[in-house]
Amino acid sequence: xxxxxxxxxxxxxxxxxxxxxxxxxxxxxxxxxxxxxxxxxxxxxxxxxxxxxxxxxxxxxxxxxxxxxxxxxxxxxxxxxxxxxxxxxxxxxxxxxxxxxxxxxxxxxxxxxxxxxxxxxxxxxxxxxxxxxxxxxxxxx
Amino acid sequence: xxxxxxxxxxxxxxxxxxxxxxxxxxxxxxxxxxxxxxxxxxxxxxxxxxxxxxxxxxxxxxxxxxxxxxxxxxxxxxxxxxxxxxxxxxxxxxxxxxxxxxxxxxxxxxxxxxxxxxxxxxxxxxxxxxxxxxxxxxxxxxxxxxxxxxxxxxxxxxxxxxxxxxxxxxxxxxxxx
Numbered sequence: 461x462x463x464x465x466x467x468x469x470x471x472x473x474x475x476x477x478x479x480x481x482x483x484x485x486x487x488x489x490x491x492x493x494x495x496x497x498x499x500x501x502x503x504x505x506x507x508x509x510x511x512x513x514x515x516x517x518x519x520x521x522x523x524x525x526x527x528x529x530x531x532x533x534x535x536x537x538x539x540x541x542x543x544x545x546x547x548x549x550x551x552x553x554x555x556x557x558x559x560x561x562x563x564x565x566x567x568x569x570x571x572x573x574x575x576x577x578x579x580x581x582x583x584x585x586x587x588x589x590x591x592x593x594x595x596x597x598x599x600x601x
Numbered sequence: 602x603x604x605x606x607x608x609x610x611x612x613x614x615x616x617x618x619x620x621x622x623x624x625x626x627x628x629x630x631x632x633x634x635x636x637x638x639x640x641x642x643x644x645x646x647x648x649x650x651x652x653x654x655x656x657x658x659x660x661x662x663x664x665x666x667x668x669x670x671x672x673x674x675x676x677x678x679x680x681x682x683x684x685x686x687x688x689x690x691x692x693x694x695x696x697x698x699x700x701x702x703x704x705x706x707x708x709x710x711x712x713x714x715x716x717x718x719x720x721x722x723x724x725x726x727x728x729x730x731x732x733x734x735x736x737x738x739x740x741x742x743x744x745x746x747x748x749x750x751x752x753x754x755x756x757x758x759x760x761x762x763x764x765x766x767x768x769x770x771x772x773x774x775x776x777x778x
Contacts, residue, residue, distance in 0.1 A: 509738035512630055522703070523738055526729050551736035553636040 495535050502541055503528060506548065507556050515558065635736055635755045642669075642744065642752045643734035650701055650709055650723035657724050662746065666776045667696040668769070669744040670720070670760075671732065673704040674712040676740040682759035686719035689765070695773060699723040702732050702740050745769060747776045 500517060506527075508519035516524050527548070534544050548556050560566045637643075646658045670686065672679040689695050699720035701709045706725060713723070726732055735744065738757075745754040754772055756764055 509633065523729075526733060530733055550636060551733065552738065553633060553736075555633045 492536075495532065498535060498541065499528060499531055502531065502544065505558050506545075507558055509552055509556065631739060632757060633738075635752075637736055637744075637752050638755055640752060642746045642750050643731070644750075645731050645734065647724045647726060647731060650699075650706055650725050652722075657722065659750070662696075662698075663750055664748050665696055666745070666747055666773055667698060669698050669700055669735075669746060671700045671702050671735070671737050671740050671742040671744075673702045673740050674708040675704065676702075678759045679741045680712075680716070682741055682761075683716050683719065685760050685762060685765065687717050690719040695769075696721055700731060700735075701725045702737060703727065703729045743769075745772060745776075 503517035504515050506516040508514045508516050508521055508524045508527075510521035510523050511519050514524075516527060531544055531548075534547065539547075545557065554560060554566075560569060562570050642659065644659050646656050649655050649657050686697065689697065697720055699722070701723050703726065705727075709723065709725070713720075724731070729737075735742075741759055743756045743760055744752050747753050753776065754768060756768070760769075
């Protein structure tokens with residue numbers, strides 16, 4: 461029984477490794493795992509401009525593949541993550557970033573929710589105060 | 602605050618929100634404003650289609666207003682705008698260079714032979730590197746570049762007579778003076 465189990469495990473191991481060898485996409489990982497990890501982390505933060513709702517990491521579009529190649533090449537040249545992102549933003553605009561930067565045109569996007577929260581808090585405070593003072597909505601007017 | 606106003610205010614806010622959403626619904630998400638408009642066009646050197654051994658340097662175009670039309674033989678929308686490019690070429694008023702994006706020379710020449718060649722010259726970008734520098738993300742794309750080599754306008758997608766007459770021709774006339 462034990463022998464059979466080992467045989468099965470071995471067989472499945474070989475089958476699995478055969479599958480890995482067949483899937484060509486996994487190959488670049490072996491070349492430079494540190495660089496690939498950086499690319500992977502960064503490309504999850506970047507938008508594929510062809511499919512728009514996919515990240516650069518997820519997209520199979522030819523342009524996404526080209527951009528990953530370009531990012532890889534620039535990282536090999538020793539460029540920092542920030543430099544590579546700046547390179548892409550200079551060409552495709554802030555739209556390539558999933559995290560919009562804080563600037564004049566995005567200020568409302570970043571701070572609008574807090575403004576609404578403060579406004580809502582103020583309205584709630586006033587309503588509660590009014591009720592505490594014995595005045596209710598029913599008796600108003 | 603009167604009772605009537607209190608009732609109407611949410612309705613009013615709701616209508617404002619509907620207005621914004623309706624506007625958003627009809628925006629084309631593929632029209633991403635290019636950060637390159639108003640910036641110097643990326644400089645490059647590349648081989649010319651059908652002129653073996655000759656290469657093109659983008660500085661050659663200094664002093665002229667010109668269109669750079671990114672196209673490819675595999676691109677269906679490029680065939681859509683092709684007749685318009687042919688019409689434009691007939692007027693001989695607009696210098697149009699093609700950038701053959703990620704294409705093979707043979708297929709590009711085959712398409713131009715079959716449909717006509719509207720370009721003054723065709724620059725080849727086999728690996729798409731120039732395309733990345735220009736922020737190309739969907740062919741066809743058209744750039745209007747002024748005498749100083751600054752990108753003044755970019756259109757993504759097939760050119761239409763409306764875009765040409767409303768945007769490109771007025772800008773071209775203004776820049777050529």
